[in-house]
Amino acid sequence: MTLAQPEARPYHHGDLSRALVEAARRILETEGPAALSLRAVAREAGVSPAAPYHHFKDKGQLLDAVAHEGWVALDAALMKARQDSDDDRRRMTSLGVAYVTFARDNPALYRVMYDCSRDKDALPDQMKEEGAYCQVRNTIAHAAGDGVSEIDLELATIAAWCAGHGLAEMSGFKQFESLKTLLGGEEAFLKAVFDHLGMFAKFDRG
Numbered sequence: 222m223t224l225a226q227p228e229a230r231p232y233h234h235g236d237l238s239r240a241l242v243e244a245a246r247r248i249l250e251t252e253g254p255a256a257l258s259l260r261a262v263a264r265e266a267g268v269s270p271a272a273p274y275h276h277f278k279d280k281g282q283l284l285d286a287v288a289h290e291g292w293v294a295l296d297a298a299l300m301k302a303r304q305d306s307d308d309d310r311r312r313m314t315s316l317g318v319a320y321v322t323f324a325r326d327n328p329a330l331y332r333v334m335y336d337c338s339r340d341k342d343a344l345p346d347q348m349k350e351e352g353a354y355c356q357v358r359n360t361i362a363h364a365a366g367d368g369v370s371e372i373d374l375e376l377a378t379i380a381a382w383c384a385g386h387g388l389a390e391m392s393g394f395k396q397f398e399s400l401k402t403l404l405g406g407e408e409a410f411l412k413a414v415f416d417h418l419g420m421f422a423k424f425d426r427g
Contacts, residue, residue, distance in 0.1 A: 285337050
């Protein structure tokens with residue numbers, strides 16, 4: 222799911238924080254992280270150089286806000302994939318494909334999401350409770366039924382998440398192009414990889 226790039230728009234009272242986050246996303250996707258600064262974001266948003274400091278104390282805090290938006294968007298993409306599938310095994314495959322597609326279509330945003338999470342003491346809030354991480358965890362839990370321990374459920378969720386993250390990092394490798402062609406395209410390739418993981422077999426009641 223490609224997130225529509227926010228269009229530049231005049232600042233109106235009350236939405237400066239949102240305008241700055243949107244401006245930061247535009248810079249990230251078009252020019253890359255090296256081009257991002259509070260001054261550049263102010264210029265992109267059409268406000269004074271001092272304006273961002275009323276909402277963000279530094280570039281790191283602005284990036285945290287951008288990352289938050291990314292996690293919310295990923296959660297929405299995974300929720301749609303989960304709702305569009307009619308059994309647990311297909312649901313897991315659909316979640317994996319949606320995850321990799323999101324990462325592929327929003328590369329700079331995806332990178333910021335993880336860069337901002339790496340040194341934190343806890344997972345982002347959007348990966349817990351009802352967030353993106355729980356879309357995966359709840360699907361595995363439904364497939365597992367009552368016979369799986371909490372630690373096994375957590376480990377299976379981590380394994381699934383890492384599989385998606387790994388494929389997101391590698392799916393663009395040129396070495397896979399011939400296999401993609403053989404299988405019928407990018408999405409068919411992604412589905413086939415997730416279908417062949419086999420890591421959810423012990424939880425499959427079917």
